Amino acid sequence: MAVTTFGESVKRTEDPRLITGRGKYVDDIRxxxxxxxxxxxxxxxxxxxxxxxxxxxxxxxxxxxxxxxxxxxxxxxxxxxxxxxxxxxxxxxxxxxxxxxxxxxxxxxxxxxxxxxxxxxxxxxxxxxxxxxPAVVNAEAATKDGAPQLHQEAPNNVGFDWEVAGGDYAEAIKDPDVIVVKERIVNQRLIPNSxxxxxxxxxxxxxxxxxxxxxxxxxxxxxxxxxxxxxxxxxxxxxxxxxxxxxGFGSxxxxxxxxxxxxxxxxxxxxxxxxxxxxxxxxxxTAHGRDHICDAEIAGKKDGEIVGIKVNLYANLGAYLSTFAPLIPTYLFGLMLGGVYKMPNVECKVHGVFTNTTPVDAYRGAGRPEAAYLVERMVSRFAQEIGRDPIAVRRKNMLAAHKNGRAVTTGVMYDSGDYKANLNKALEIFDYPAFRKEQREARREGKLLGVGISTYIEICGMAPSAVASSLGAGAGLWESSNVRLHPTGKATIYIGTSPHGQGHETTMAQLVSSEIGIPIEDVEVLHGDTDQGQFGTGTFGSRSLAVGGAALFNSLQKVKAKTHRLASHLLEADPKFVTFENGTFSVEDIPDKTLTIQEVAGQAYAAANLPPGMEPGLEEVSFFDPQNFAWPNGTHLCVVEIDPDSGQVKVQRYVAVDDFGNVLNPMIVDGMTHGGVAQGIGQALSEQAVYSDDGQLLSGSLMDYALPSADMFPMMELDRTVTPSPSNPIGVKGAGEAGTIAASPAVMNAVIDALAHLGVKHMDMPATSEKVWRAIEDAKEARRAARSAARARG
Amino acid sequence: MVTSSFDYFAPTTLDEATSLLSRYRGEAKVLAGGHSLIPMMKLRLAEPGILVDIGQIDGLSYIREDGDGVSIGSMTTYREMATSSVIQSRYPLLADASSKVADLQVRNRGTIGGSLAHSDPAGDIPAVVLAIGGSVVARTRRSSREIAIDRFQVDLLTTALHDNEIITEIKLPSLAAGTGTAYSKFHNPASHYAITGVAAVVTISGGVCTEARVAVTGAGDKATRARRTERILRGKELTPAVIRRAAERAAAEVEDTLNEDIHATAEYRVHMTQVHAVKAIEAAVAAAG
CATH class of the missing domain: 3.90.1170.50 (Aldehyde oxidase/xanthine dehydrogenase, a/b hammerhead)
Known part of the structure; x- marks a missing residue:
């Protein structure tokens, strides 16, 4: 019997059931x-x-x-x-x-x-x-004249045009010192595989x-x-x-x-x-994810100062609007285009387009991976263009540390963060100068080594309901909890969010145990049954702890307040002098006057001696609606080696320093980061949904859809910084999606870095062996052509 | 996906199994490890009315040194070949290729006989056995015959096997002194089948290549000998330059039937076949040491 603490790596209590085949899934219901x-x-x-x-x-x-x-x-x-x-x-x-x-x-x-x-x-x-x-599968092509039309309600297949802007990008690039770098960035369609x-x-x-x-x-x-x-x-x-x-991964x-x-x-x-x-x-x-075709521009000066970013996005919606499809490529994408940078000017236009494909909606990260990929790729692309180190350029443009709210160009308010601290810590673990030396030596031997960085930020902890509603949400995005202490002092808690792998049964029980001092084994976590539990919006957007955990925390405070009052009454002491620690109420300076919370719970139901006006029983409900989103951020560094003969990319090293705010269960957070990074590497290197022009899915099974496998990953080196989020009472952010958001740009920046000396500037995901091999061959060909042109001139 | 319905037989003797095949000729398929046939049935690409499961027949799983060579029972699994000391020492490329088929679950079930009979264009084992040489023993209810491996793979998913025959054994010849072997594969990132795989068996005597058998899988419609590559190797000292020149011809025999899909264009398959031909031949030469 153990009382757990906030910050302890408690092993997942659901795992013995789930990994020994005693879970109960839908197919087990007969x-x-x-x-x-x-x-x-x-x-x-x-x-x-x-x-x-x-x-x-x-x-x-x-x-x-x-x-x-x-x-x-x-x-x-x-x-x-x-x-x-x-x-x-x-x-x-x-x-x-x-x-x-x-x-x-x-x-x-x-x-x-x-x-x-x-x-x-x-x-x-x-x-x-x-x-x-006739069918059309490409979002940009679907908007052109003469394209097959899917719905009479949506001329030219356009479901919406949406835009966000801050500053004045057009004005900013009039400065003759400003260089504009343009790139077409495609974020390929992915198929969720829960x-x-x-x-x-x-x-x-x-x-x-x-x-x-x-x-x-x-x-x-x-x-x-x-x-x-x-x-x-x-x-x-x-x-x-x-x-x-x-x-589920959002699907x-x-x-x-x-x-x-x-x-x-x-x-x-x-x-x-x-x-x-x-x-x-x-x-x-089942809904697919991503599928963006984007024309992007980044503008800045030779000294590395970035003045703005501009994006024109064709977002593939698939054939119909899935439940949250309008949200993903708009607010969750466009609002994130400033990254962790000052980025004074942002201009973003999004065209949501119907095509003859499976509907597209949220997939792990949902909009933020697309935004982080675009921003982080473009920042590195800009650094390459002006011949500066991508880390130096990031450092020059990074936002200063802040503890409580920082308004950014896209109109949102980041909660807390120390972006340079992440960067510094990651660089220290990584030893950047040593890598650059190793890379130079490797190149001399004909080896292709590259390092990629991403200094990401994302928006999670959905969401302040009033804000979400003003942006178009059809439901409130608060969470609720009910804590019921039984007469024996055991607890049943009812939560609105239900897990699909995140470990709620462990972490929510851990929070109960750490707050009211009862053993974690004494806590039953009920979820997922609308006749039984509290209403809740659900598990997505890295929100369960930041919103649902906060609701639970608030219920627990009410439990503490009531038991404190009752214990004081029973101990015949002034509440001011009654303290609560490790599940026990004691009266200051009177060591033998104590009551356990279990004893107090029993008295709450016995109701024989309650303070005046106190209702019997011990059950508390809270609804929590956050005042702001939560904003995890961090620095990820990745090393790849590319085999010049095949073009095959191998991830050699992966360092991640993340700020998830306070961390309740570090083991679970590490596991989420591992999985998230793996999914991001999968998008960068192997996964892609491929449709033929007439709408047949060519990657229609696991025989053709290349999920990453364990042999593609090195041991990941994880570390953290902590800036507690002011958005909720427990100071947590969210960890479910961050790895996925950070990883794909880190990997692709590494791939381009490995090939940069050959003249390669961009490549779309996934960096398959053939694509990389062709990039190497094309670069060789271009150099040969340039040499012979020079000879002809000379 | 679920398969369409079928009748299932699990005979315990070869006589019973071959009788069933004769009785339901054309309708019945033999089920060995099931790791090629069952997926095809689940996708309903194959809808046999009758399955004859030969997994209950004793005596089809063995690795036996017979006279000069080695005989392998048709129901011997990849895992058994990968871990067999006889295979590891006498045909290292077969042990190596077997250890690289798909994943452990597949290797525990998939069999050498099943792989050869299915003749997947991207299967590993057909190329390896082709490079070693040898023969396939096939039985009907009444008779038994030995089919030389060079005549066994006929076309895409098609072998010389008749539909009333069951493979019972694979006979591998003894390799001459001074022979080295290797298999080098570039796998499809999704299915882990070979995008291309090259098996090489090279004999060196007095510093010169006296015999070479090289086979390619994955690139074309079936496992195929790279005879032009072999001709360049034979009779020469195998310097890096000679190996590279030979490897450049490794895809020549399959150039009319090159595969092309979302994972690799034909051009890339040719290139990777050449790359892996160099790797396989170099490794075989080193092993011949």
């Missing part, structure tokens, strides 16, 4: 009489549905029903958008398409059968007569008219709300349960078609129904 669903999906990127013949499927063994989009058009409604932008085009998004399919994998019908095998076999027998239409794919079980109670959805989601409470809004099902009759969830942060269909189909067939997504299905039906 209800009596449960039927299975399989979806019929479009094999084309764009087509009209001329006819659907379900007769052969209906005759197939075990089949209970087949529904097409037209059959359920009324009941299903349309999928919602959770974030508004000015003049946002919102074309209807039917959960089952009934006139036109707009991306490969768009669902057109659902088969219900006794077994999953029967449902899948029968789905193959549904005959859909398609009229194939270990557990999506899945849903819908259980309809015909007697009460209630529906329970067990779904693999990051946002059970929002699924309940949105499901109710979409289908008109009274909210009090909807229960959503997120059981153990095996990862389980939306209301999906399959969740809505499952609820409606369960009511239609009057049996529980289950759908478990296959990996191949996940590749086309």
């Amino acid at each position: 209800l009596s009489g449960m039927a299975h669903m399989a979806f019929v999906r479009s094999p084309y990127g764009h087509a009209n549905i001329k006819n659907i013949d379900t007769s052969a499927a209906l005759d197939s063994p075990g089949v209970i029903a087949v529904f097409t989009g037209a059959d359920l058009q009324e009941e299903l409604g349309g999928l919602p958008v959770g974030w508004m932008l000015p003049d946002l085009k919102q074309p209807p998004h039917p959960p089952l398409a009934f006139e036109t399919v707009r991306y490969l994998g768009d669902a057109v019908a659902v088969v219900v059968a006794d077994t999953a095998y029967q449902a899948t076999d029968a789905a193959g027998l549904v005959e859909v007569d398609y009229e194939v239409l 270990m557990e794919t999506r899945g849903v079980v819908a259980d309809y109670d015909a007697g009460k008219g209630n529906i329970t959805l067990y779904t693999s989601t990051q946002i059970p409470h929002l699924v309940k709300l949105l499901f109710s809004l979409v289908t008109g099902w009274p909210e009090q009759k909807v229960r959503v349960v997120a059981p153990d969830v095996g990862g 389980k942060l939306y209301l999906y078609a399959e969740e809505v269909v499952a609820g409606i189909v369960a009511r239609q067939v009057k049996r529980p129904v289950k759908w478990i997504e296959s990996r191949s299905e996940a590749y086309v039906s």
Whole structure:
């Protein structure tokens, strides 16, 4: 029995259950009489549905029903958008398409059968007569005249035009001393690969008219709300349960078609129904991430002073607006374009564009990786252009340290940070001068070594609800908690955010233990069941501790206040002289007058001797809405070696110094950083979703989509600085996404650094072997051509 | 994904298995380790009505020194080959290639017979066995025959095997004194199959290459001997210059059937085949030492 402390690396209490196969995921749920669903999906990127013949499927063994989009058009409604932008085009998004399919994998019908095998076999027998239409998959191309049109509501396929600006970039570059460096920066499309794919079980109670959805989601409470809004099902009759969830990375942060269909189909067939997504299905039906085409400019002077950045972005939305799609490439991208720099002038235009591809939404980092990649790549590109060291240029432009709010050009207020401290600490660990020497020697031997840096900042801890609402949020972004101390002094806590790998059961219990001094084993953490727990917005945007943890902290303060008052009463002492430490109330200077919090809890329920006016029981609720976001930041350094024969990039070294504010559980934070960095390296070196021009997904399985594997990573060297965040009472920031945000620019800057002496200036991710080999060959060719041109002149 | 439905047989004797293949000829597929066939079935690229699982038959998994050479039972797994002292000492490239197939889970299940019968254009084992030489023993219900490895790989995913035959054994010849071997592979970052792989078996006598067998996988439609490379090597002292010149021809035999996909263009495959031909031949020469 251990009381834990804030800052202790408590081992994850959920792991024994999860790693020995005793977790309970959606697919582990088996209800009596449960039927299975399989979806019929479009094999084309764009087509009209001329006819659907379900007769052969209906005759197939075990089949209970087949529904097409037209059959359920009324009941299903349309999928919602959770974030508004000015003049946002919102074309209807039917959960089952009934006139036109707009991306490969768009669902057109659902088969219900006794077994999953029967449902899948029968789905193959549904005959859909398609009229194939021209498709467009590239966001920039989709806006051009003559491009195939997806929605009549969105002329030229433009869903929105959005902009943010600060200072006056156009004026700033009129200065004759200012050099403007332009680059086209493509941030490729990624496919999320959570270990557990999506899945849903819908259980309809015909007697009460209630529906329970067990779904693999990051946002059970929002699924309940949105499901109710979409289908008109009274909210009090909807229960959503997120059981153990095996990862999400943002991809389980939306209301999906399959969740809505499952609820409606369960009511239609009057049996529980289950759908478990296959990996191949996940590749086309679960939201993708990134996919930016960006024309970027950075402007500055020869001495390294940066005067501004300008961006024109085509953000691929996919075929429909996913729940948070309008938010990701706008506020979460554009507001971050100042980085950790003074950056006095920022100009950013974003065009959200519909294409015949799987919808695009948040993916680990969501907008900030795209922004950090662009800013950090452009700063290094600028340093290369003016012939200065990329670290010296960063240092020259970096914001000064601040503890409580620093307004920046894009209009937001960074909370706290000491950016140069991160940089200095990272450089000290790394030994930069020694590396540059090693690099010079390596080049003499024909080896290609490079170092890359990224001094990132990101926005998390979503969010002050009033701010978010003014920017377009469709829901409040606070969190809540309920702490119930039982008569025995054990605790059950109910939290609104539910984990999908982050370790909430450990960290939230750790916070309880460290605050009120009861052993961590005595704390049960309940989450994810909308009938059981507190309402909450969900787990995303590195917010669970900064917002949900803060709500829990506040409930615990209320528990402390009430028990303090009750203990003082029972000890017959003036509260002023009653202290609380390690779970025990004592009276100053009277050593034998003590009460444990467990004893006080018992008295709270016995209610035999309560102070005047005190209610019995011991249960406290808090809602926490932060005043500002939280802003993790740091410096990451990466060394790569490139094999000149193959172009293969190997990450040799990785140093990360991050400021996550106060750290509750360093082990979990390190693990998040490891995973985040790995994901960033994956984007930099191997991952890419590739569509053919007609909308076929060429990287449609793990055989072709190159997730990074363990052999691609060195042992990461992690360290931290701490500037407590003033945005919440526990001073924490967020650690879930920072590694991903920082890593891809660090790696790509290293790749370019390794090739810079050959004349290479930019390369798009992923830096695959062939791409790097071609860059080397092209650089050689360019040098040969330059030499012969010089000879011809001479 | 789930497979389409099929009937499953798990015979315990070869006679039973070959009888099933004859009875359901054309309809039945042999299931060995299942690491090529099952994924294809799950994607419904293969929909056999009948599976004959030969995993329950005793006596198909062995590595045996027979006379001069070595015989390997068809159900011998990659892992068994990678860790066999006989294979490590007599055919180091086979042990090495086996240790580099996919991941441990696959190596524990995948078999030499399955790999050869499937003849994946990017499989490792077909090129390695081609470079070693030897033969494949195939049995029907009534008869048994030995197919020389050079005649075994016929086309993309196609071998000389008849659909009523089961591979029972792979016979490898003894390698002459002074022979070195090596396999060098450049793998697809997603699937870990070979984008290109080069197997080299080189015999050096009196400072001169007396025999060379070089085979390429991944680049073309099937594992293929690089005969032009071999001809340049034979009869010469294998200096770096000679090896480089020979390696430049390593993709010559597959140039009409070059693969091209989102991971590597044909041009890059040719280049990497040459790069890995140098690596494999140099390593084989060093091992021949």
